[in-house]
Structures are given as structure tokens and as C-alpha cells.
Amino acid sequence: MATNRTFTMIKPDAVENNYIGGILKMINDAGFRIVALKYTKLSTEAAGKFYEVHKERPFYGELVTYMSNGPIVAAILEKDNAVADFRTLIGATDPTKADEGTIRKIYAKSIAANAVHGSDSDENAQIEGDFFFSKLERF
Numbered sequence: 001m002a003t004n005r006t007f008t009m010i011k012p013d014a015v016e017n018n019y020i021g022g023i024l025k026m027i028n029d030a031g032f033r034i035v036a037l038k039y040t041k042l043s044t045e046a047a048g049k050f051y052e053v054h055k056e057r058p059f060y061g062e063l064v065t066y067m068s069n070g071p072i073v074a075a076i077l078e079k080d081n082a083v084a085d086f087r088t089l090i091g092a093t094d095p096t097k098a099d100e101g102t103i104r105k106i107y108a109k110s111i112a113a114n115a116v117h118g119s120d121s122d123e124n125a126q127i128e129g130d131f132f133f134s135k136l137e138r139f
């Protein structure tokens with residue numbers, strides 16, 4: 001059964017470029033409610049664990065280095081059909097292939113530094129939200 005929550009991160013490239021406010025505004029304007037929010041930095045070890053599902057992919061090392069290179073903003077978001085609607089809002093992994101008006105089209109630099117993360121399933125949204133937030137940090 002589909003749940004109404006997803007998980008996102010504003011990635012280090014977008015934080016460094018001062019896009020936090022612009023991205024959060026797009027998220028709110030698209031009808032998502034912020035359930036939990038945290039400004040933090042992943043250690044290499046934590047980034048490696050978060051992206052463990054991509055361990056066998058050739059870019060895993062590069063991804064872990066990039067994601068632990070600077071602060072990120074983590075959030076749990078709520079809306080009907082949250083996972084699918086958020087994937088639509090962020091656009092394709094490669095910003096050159098992302099639709100006009102999507103977050104990655106507007107804010108992403110490259111396929112590696114692509115501004116935002118969005119969960120790809122309800123199951124992963126749950127796992128990823130639990131990675132960052134306790135029950136007391138959700139509203």
C-alpha cells in the first residue's frame with residue numbers, strides 16, 4: 001500500500017550554491033508538508049551506509065566522497081502519492097535529461113552533483129527517513 005511520505009536530501013552542491021531556500025520553496029509550492037528537517041553533514045562512513053544499495057555500481061566511491069564533502073539538508077515530506085510525485089518534481093537523475101521546471105533542471109550541475117535526493121519507493125522512504133530522524137523529530 002502506498003504511504004504518503006517520502007524522504008529527500010538537498011545535496012552538498014546545492015547547499016554550497018545557496019539553493020536551500022529555493023529548493024524548499026519549490027517543495028512547499030508543490031504541496032509537500034515538511035514533517036522533519038535537519039541541517040547536518042554525513043561522515044564518509046554514514047554516506048557509505050546510506051548508499052549501500054549502490055555498492056556494486058562503478059560510481060559508488062565517487063558518490064560517497066561527494067555526499068560527505070559538505071553539509072546537506074535532510075527532510076521527510078508528506079503529500080498524497082508522495083514518492084512518485086516527488087520524483088516527478090525533482091526530474092531525471094541526469095539534469096540534462098530532466099524536464100523543464102524540475103528541481104534538477106533548475107539547480108543541478110551534473111549527474112553526480114544533482115542537487116537533491118528523492119526516495120524511489122515507499123519502503124526506501126521509510127528506511128531513509130529512519131536513518132536520519134527519531135520519532136521525536138517528526139511533526
Ligand code: GDP
Nearest residue numbers: 059062063092093111112113114116117118120
Ligand atoms: P536517483 O534515484 O535519481 O538519485 O538516481 P540513482 O539511484 O540511479 O543514483 C543515486 C545517485 O548516484 C544519483 O542521484 C547521483 O548523485 C549518483 N549517480 C548516478 N549516476 C551516476 C554516475 O553515472 N556517476 C556519478 N558520479 N554519480 C552518479
